[in-house]
Amino acid sequence: MPHNAKSSSHAGLNVAVLVSVGRHPLTARARRADQDARAVEMALSMSDAAVHLIHAGGNGSDNEEALRGYLGMGIGEVNLIKQSSGADVVPALINALRDTAPQLVLTGTRAETGEGSGLVPYLLAEALGWPVINGLAQVESIEQGVATVLQALPRGKRRRLRVRLPAVATVDSSAPAARQSAFGPARRGELAARACASVPDELQAQWQVQPARKRPKRLKIIKSASARDRFKAAAAKADSGSGQLLSDVSPEQGAEAIFALLKEEGVLR
Amino acid sequence: MNDIVRRDPRKEWIARNRLHPEHLEVLAEMGGGDLHSEWIGPSGLTRRNPHAVGFIGPNGIKRIDRSGAQQAATQPGSRQAQPKDTRRRVEIETPAFLVAVVPVLPGGRLSSHDRDLLGLARQLADADPERPGAVLAIVFGAHKETVFDEAGVDRLLELQGDAFSGYLPETRIAALQSVERELAPRHWLLPDSPLGGGELGRRLAVRLGERPATQVWQIEADAASETGWRCTARGAAGTSDIIRHLPRVVLALAECAEPVSETRHAAQPVELAQALPDVLGRIEDMGEVAVDPASVSLSEAEFILSAGNGVKDWDGFHHAAQVLGATEGASRVAVDDGFMPRDRQVGATGTWVSARVYVAVGISGAIQHLQGIQSCDKVVAINLDEGCDMAKRADLSVIGDAGEILAALVTRIERYREQQQENRDAA
Ligand SMILES: Cc1cc2nc3c(=O)[nH]c(=O)nc-3n(C[C@H](O)[C@H](O)[C@H](O)COP(=O)(O)OP(=O)(O)OC[C@H]3O[C@@H](n4cnc5c(N)ncnc54)[C@H](O)[C@@H]3O)c2cc1C
Numbered sequence: 001m002p003h004n005a006k007s008s009s010h011a012g013l014n015v016a017v018l019v020s021v022g023r024h025p026l027t028a029r030a031r032r033a034d035q036d037a038r039a040v041e042m043a044l045s046m047s048d049a050a051v052h053l054i055h056a057g058g059n060g061s062d063n064e065e066a067l068r069g070y071l072g073m074g075i076g077e078v079n080l081i082k083q084s085s086g087a088d089v090v091p092a093l094i095n096a097l098r099d100t101a102p103q104l105v106l107t108g109t110r111a112e113t114g115e116g117s118g119l120v121p122y123l124l125a126e127a128l129g130w131p132v133i134n135g136l137a138q139v140e141s142i143e144q145g146v147a148t149v150l151q152a153l154p155r156g157k158r159r160r161l162r163v164r165l166p167a168v169a170t171v172d173s174s175a176p177a178a179r180q181s182a183f184g185p186a187r188r189g190e191l192a193a194r195a196c197a198s199v200p201d202e203l204q205a206q207w208q209v210q211p212a213r214k215r216p217k218r219l220k221i222i223k224s225a226s227a228r229d230r231f232k233a234a235a236a237k238a239d240s241g242s243g244q245l246l247s248d249v250s251p252e253q254g255a256e257a258i259f260a261l262l263k264e265e266g267v268l269r
Numbered sequence: 270m271n272d273i274v275r276r277d278p279r280k281e282w283i284a285r286n287r288l289h290p291e292h293l294e295v296l297a298e299m300g301g302g303d304l305h306s307e308w309i310g311p312s313g314l315t316r317r318n319p320h321a322v323g324f325i326g327p328n329g330i331k332r333i334d335r336s337g338a339q340q341a342a343t344q345p346g347s348r349q350a351q352p353k354d355t356r357r358r359v360e361i362e363t364p365a366f367l368v369a370v371v372p373v374l375p376g377g378r379l380s381s382h383d384r385d386l387l388g389l390a391r392q393l394a395d396a397d398p399e400r401p402g403a404v405l406a407i408v409f410g411a412h413k414e415t416v417f418d419e420a421g422v423d424r425l426l427e428l429q430g431d432a433f434s435g436y437l438p439e440t441r442i443a444a445l446q447s448v449e450r451e452l453a454p455r456h457w458l459l460p461d462s463p464l465g466g467g468e469l470g471r472r473l474a475v476r477l478g479e480r481p482a483t484q485v486w487q488i489e490a491d492a493a494s495e496t497g498w499r500c501t502a503r504g505a506a507g508t509s510d511i512i513r514h515l516p517r518v519v520l521a522l523a524e525c526a527e528p529v530s531e532t533r534h535a536a537q538p539v540e541l542a543q544a545l546p547d548v549l550g551r552i553e554d555m556g557e558v559a560v561d562p563a564s565v566s567l568s569e570a571e572f573i574l575s576a577g578n579g580v581k582d583w584d585g586f587h588h589a590a591q592v593l594g595a596t597e598g599a600s601r602v603a604v605d606d607g608f609m610p611r612d613r614q615v616g617a618t619g620t621w622v623s624a625r626v627y628v629a630v631g632i633s634g635a636i637q638h639l640q641g642i643q644s645c646d647k648v649v650a651i652n653l654d655e656g657c658d659m660a661k662r663a664d665l666s667v668i669g670d671a672g673e674i675l676a677a678l679v680t681r682i683e684r685y686r687e688q689q690q691e692n693r694d695a696a
Contacts, residue, residue, distance in 0.1 A: 025506070112506040117483040118467070122475040131439070131551040134468050150558060151436075153464060156565040159436060160555035167551075172463070203480060208512040212503060215486060218524050223531070243648075247655050247668035254667035255677035258628070258649055259685070261665050262593070265647055266376065267572040267626050268682070269559070269594055 013049040013142060016102035018093065018120070019078065021057065021066040022112040030062040032069035035108030037178035039171040040073055043106055044179075046139060054096050056081040056089040056196075064191060071189025072181030080193040086205065087198035090123050095196065097128060103165045104147065109134065109172040115204065118170075125168040132168040133161060137175055359532045361423050364403030368394045369454035370422075371445070371473075372406060373465040376625060376646075377413035379420055382460045384528035386521055387421045389488065390458050391529055393498070394423075396490065405454060405539070409433040409441060418536040421529030425536045428545070435554040442472050443548045449477060451541055456496075461485070461520035474518040481518035486525050488515055562596045567613060567620040570596035573645075575615055577638075578602040579631015579652060582672040586630065589675040592682050598622065600632045616641035631671045634659030651675070 017040050022033030043051045053070055055078055057063065067078050081092045097105060110118030125132035137152040145165050150158045152174035163169075222233040246254055262268050283295040307317050323333035368390045372383035379387075387404060394402035403423035408414075410433035417425055426448065432440045448454070457477075459470035461484050474481035484503040491499035491514070498515035503522070562570065574590045575598035576583075590597045599609035601616060615622055617637040627645040632638060634650070634657055642648060642662075650663035651671050660666040667674055 023505070023508075025508070110506070114505060115483075115511065116503075116505045117471075117481070119471055119475065119481070119483070122471045126475045132472075133552060135464060148555070153557070154569070155571045156569045157560055157571075158558040160558050161436070162553040162555055164551040203513075206513070209504065210510050210512070212508050212510050213501075215524070218527075243660070243662075243664045243666060245655060245660060245666045245668070249667065249669065251669055251673040251677040252681075254651070254669055254674045255681045257665060258651075258667060258674075258678055259681045261647065261649060262572075262626060263685075265626050267595075268685070 013046065013104070014052070014100070014102040015043045015046065015049045015104045015106065016052045016054055016097060016100055017043050018105065018107040019053050019055050019067070019070050020108065020111050020113075021055075021063045030066040032066055032178075032181065033108055033112050034178070035110075035171055035173060035175075037070065037073070038173070038175040039106040039108055040070055040075070041178040042136070042139065042171060042175055044073065044075075045176070046142075051075065052100055052102065053078040054081065054093065054100075055079070056083050056092045056096070058083060058085045067191060068186040068189065069181045071191075072183065072186030073179055074182075074185055075189060077190040077192050080191050081196045082193055083196065083198040084200075086200060088201040088204075090120060090127070091199050092196045093120070093124060094127050097124065101166075103145075103167075104142075105130075105166070105168045106136070107168065107170050109170045121168045121170045128166075128168075130166050130168055131163055132170070133163055134170045134172070135174065136169040136171050356419075356530075357532045358534075359423075360535050361401050361403045364394075364423065365397075365400035366394075366402040367405045367424070367452055367454040368402055368456045368458065369405045369407060369448065369452070370458045371466065371469060372408065373460055373462060374408065374412050374414060375465070377411070379414050379416075380460075381528070382462060382466075382523040384420050385523055385525050386458050386460050388528045389519075389521055389526035390456075391421045392488065392526055393456055393458075396497070402455065404534070405452065406536075407445065407448060409444070418533050419529070421532065421534055422536045423534045424539045426539050426541070430545075432545075435556075437548075437550055437552070437554060438469060438472055439550045439552060440545075440548045441469060442476055444545050445469075445473050446476060447541055447543065447545055451543070452539075455517070456515075457518045459518075459520050461522055467520060470518065470520040474520075477518065479518045480516055481520055482511075482513060482516050483520045485519050485521040488519075488525075562590075562594050565596050567596060567598055567615065567622055570598075570622065570624055572596065572626050573598045573615070573622060573624040574628045574630065575599060575632060576603050576609065576630050577632030578606075579633075579671050580608075582675075583608055585672055585675055585679075589679050592679050595628070596624075598627075600635075600638050629659050629663070630675065632659050633657045634662055 019036040019040065020033050022031045022036070024031050040053065043049060053075055055067055067080070070078055079096065081096055083089055083092055105124065107121045110116045121132055133149065133151060135152045136149055137158055138150040140148040140150060146162055147165055147167065148160065148162050149169065151161050152172065153159055222230050246257055280295050280299060283289045283291055284299055286292060307315060309315060323331050326332040370386055370390045372379055372386065374383065390404040394404050404421055405424040405426060406417060406422040407426045407428065409428050428444050457473060460466035461470065470481060482500050482502045485500045486503060487501040489499050490497060494514040496515045500513060500515045500519065502511045502513065504511045567573070572595045574593060574595035576586050577600035580586050580603065597609070597613055598615045599613045601614055601618065603609045604611055604614045614620065615638060617640045619641060621641050623644045625646045626649065627642050627647070628649045628651065630651045639658065639662055648663045650659040650666040651674050652660060652666065652668060653670065655666065655668045
């Protein structure tokens with residue numbers, strides 16, 4: 001990759017990372033959220049960038065512990081916008097972003113607790129009138145208010161995008177893993193709390209939330225009128241006959257047929 | 270055509286009993302076709318036509334019934350009823366409302382996720398038989414799908430144009446907004462897939478000012494809700510279920526409903542009255558970046574060239590993989606013999622792959638190997654043995670020596686690359 005973060009000029013680049021409190025999938029303990037930590041890592045890997053971390057939410061002792069996880073990555077302070085529990089954090093975040101006016105806002109793709117709908121970055125972008133891109137894998141360069149980034153696609157592929165700043169970008173688990181959180185810096189770092197009026201999320205209060213039920217496994221139903229067909233479908237090993245068989249052809253003809261299929265499927269580049 | 274065969278057990282019994290006085294008459298009557306297998310020649314000798322004996326059985330093999338009475342038809346296939354299309358045709362002339370679905374069409378075809386979603390849309394549309402709704406599918410750009418009718422689409426809106434070929438979410442959202450203005454669907458359904466549907470759906474919901482339900486996996490009728498439906502959605506990274514009223518915009522997971530299988534629909538094309546707006550996008554697509562296929566993990570790879578015991582020329586194989594731009598895989602034998610690293614093994618004890626195209630070179634198709642390629646779309650077999658299990662699984666099997674065919678394929682591809690290069694130079 002021609003990526004060289006050191007040489008590209010990020011001079012004066014102001015990056016805000018929105019961080020949330022995660023939840024360990026097995027122990028259910030509060031921790032730094034994985035995708036958010038990757039977003040912080042990505043921000044830290046940009047040289048010359050001033051990185052601000054913003055968290056909006058309640059601050060129980062659990063939450064504080066989790067937020068200190070981000071401080072342990074070598075960050076001086078996290079801006080903590082205090083919200084009552086069950087509040088809609090989007091208005092508070094919009095205010096905070098208007099105040100700090102960053103060029104780039106990084107977030108995780110979806111939260112590990114609560115609704116986890118992954119809508120926050122889109123809502124923020126719409127409210128601020130900024131473009132939003134998802135699945136950021138790497139920031140290649142930032143020049144004259146335009147960022148060239150790589151977007152992660154399924155199957156390990158990447159797409160290069162150019163986006164006009166300021167912009168919101170989400171990071172998912174295809175981004176580089178976050179560095180470990182060190183204990184000392186985590187203790188020393190500061191949680192700069194700030195109060196802000198909270199807007200209750202009324203719709204969410206009506207929902208009924210329960211632990212996830214196991215989803216039923218889909219049955220293979222064979223719809224056929226005759227018993228013979230149903231038996232054949234149930235007992236079939238490998239169903240032959242559907243494919244095309246080329247025997248007694250020269251290697252060139254065979255290669256031509258394979259080539260046609262590969263081209264038809266669009267896997268040749 | 271009447272397929273029912275009337276049998277007369279008494280006549281069959283007579284036909285089997287060569288000593289029965291009516292044996293010959295019954296035989297003539299039952300075999301009574303145009304082909305006579307036995308007759309008395311002019312000199313009084315009994316003549317037999319061996320080719321007229323017997324019939325073609327259901328497996329295409331000639332059977333001879335020693336009793337002489339042929340129970341099955343002489344002509345192959347006349348008794349094998351062609352599978353008839355028994356699906357009900359459904360046409361909805363004046364729908365009470367529309368349910369819009371935006372399928373992702375990976376590779377230009379409906380994925381199983383898209384089909385599930387269309388099944389969900391049918392549930393919403395067909396709930397009230399008195400006032401049926403219509404399912405509107407909105408398709409961007411060129412595609413290869415031909416069976417929208419079988420998947421349950423009543424109305425098909427194809428938005429063509431260069432603008433939809435690349436990654437331009439802003440243009441697509443503007444187009445969907447025009448659909449909203451003109452057709453005002455009651456529901457919007459999108460697949461909640463990592464890219465494509467999930468992203469587009471969130472953008473759309475935010476633009477329409479609707480709060481969507483994400484990761485929905487079940488819907489049920491609920492009179493207490495204002496939309497008449499209730500949905501169950503996954504929340505908190507899949508660890509909780511949220512039960513809520515069904516909103517207008519729904520992002521649903523795979524297997525959220527059964528795909529349509531019993532009906533065929535009109536898939537009637539519709540068009541927008543107004544031209545699509547021009548959007549000045551702030552996101553510019555610079556195209557896909559070439560990634561080294563060798564660095565892609567096997568389970569993620571989209572195009573795999575896999576080698577088995579039939580590969581003799583390993584340098585040729587690696588070269589072919591490089592020219593094709595394919596990720597390399599291997600059968601267990603190739604790995605055990607030390608030709609390929611262990612992390613390249615495909616199958617039950619190796620990696621379960623999900624490639625779109627899987628080319629098996631000299632692999633016999635043992636069940637342990639076939640298990641690993643269950644979810645591959647297209648399988649190509651190159652093998653010497655046309656009866657092997659891999660050839661049965663494959664969509665295309667080429668019988669011949671692996672080395673020669675791979676070499677021919679490499680030449681063909683190199684020629685294609687040169688042509689492309691020339692075209693590019695000319696342009
Ligand atoms: C518990 C267990 C687990 C297993 N797990 C796996 C697994 O995960 N993955 C796996 O792959 N196997 C697995 N196996 C092994 C599996 O049963 C087979 O032995 C193995 O897959 C066979 O590999 P093959 O097809 O390459 O070799 P073979 O069966 O020897 O097939 C070679 C094929 O190449 C063809 N051929 C030969 N010469 C040429 C030529 N010149 N040109 C073209 N074609 C040619 C032949 O016609 C034949 O079809 C497992 C077995 C067991 C018991």
